[in-house]
Amino acid sequence: MGALELLPPDTAAVLREAAARTAGVTGLVVNIAVGYGGRREIADAVKQLLRAEADKGKSIEEIIESLDVDQIADHLYTKGQPDPDLVIRTSGEQRIGGFLLWQSIHSEFYFCEAYWPDFRRVDFLRALRAYSERNRRYGT
Template sequence: MHTRDESLGRGILYGLYQNRLRRGLTAETLPRHVAMIIDGNRRWAKLLGFDNAAHGHRAGAAKMREFLEWCDDLGISTVTLYLLSSDNLTNRSPEELDALIEIIAELADDLSRYRDWRVQHVGSTAGLPEPLVAALGAAETRTMGKKGLHVNLAVGYGGRKEITDAMRSIVADHHAGGGSLEDLAERLTPDLIGEHLYTGGQPDPDLVIRTSGEQRLSDFMLWQSAHSEFYFVEALGPDLRQVDFLRALRDYAKRNRRFGG
């Protein structure tokens, strides 16, 4: 069993190491946009002996607010949090889904009242319950004029659906303008598609982080992450530490980004 002095000593060493990592970062080497796949909430709850996943999802939501603070304090301008996929709407139990929807609605409201952050829903409202749609819409409206950290909440999100929706929007706009198929073929470019994504007008994520040791995208930002760097953290979502994030940023700063080259 560790003594109080031993715990205090470890805490001091941890703080010194964390500060050293932070000092090694510069504004020039930091990503502008960080995307986070928060994973492992259910495993965290099970390991701690909780009888349902809601405890893990609530702890994960609290960690995401803390994560946003870390990003904001470092000057990162945009963060996207993957909170609920479109697949989750059909592959989770009704009990877990009801609790998760309530937690996400509370998180959206909390973030919209915190600091000078702008909150935006990125995803489809199809299949989302009306109270959650209302909470996401209210958070967007409340923060519309804010100039601080831009927080994207990916809820009801699917990368394939996003690209499909973008193409449908392009075709609908073109048809409304009386354009021909030949004209559309000439106009169709990656930039045009990007403008019609849920994140249209935003920079693509420079760094995508996933917790819990899983190394897959899970249909997240498939278009936007074409040239992103990826970093996988072993910690389960609620256990993510600031030092884990700083290590990810240090690793990112050392990489030679090739952008497909």
């Protein structure tokens, strides 16, 4: 949670407490992006991958030859999490805004007029209903 220092102390404390209370919960995964950029995440993943491979003594040519998408995915901030099935975009914006660029390749998107602080349970239920009515094709 490196971006929490960008938030007001009270907000950061609430998020830390929520993370601690839900640390052992399995099933549904919810990501809330704070101070996040999808391009930065991909760049960080590639840098981390290159460092790890170089630390093993591999040359840049060897790294290039063996590089694949799974290796990059293994260095993303969301390593170990499944790719999202549904991405909810609040604020009425109809763009992804850099959120989970790598991971959302097969995600369904739901665009909601409500701003995040005003996002209500009913808005979430509407998103789930819209998602349940879709025929997922995974890029085909």
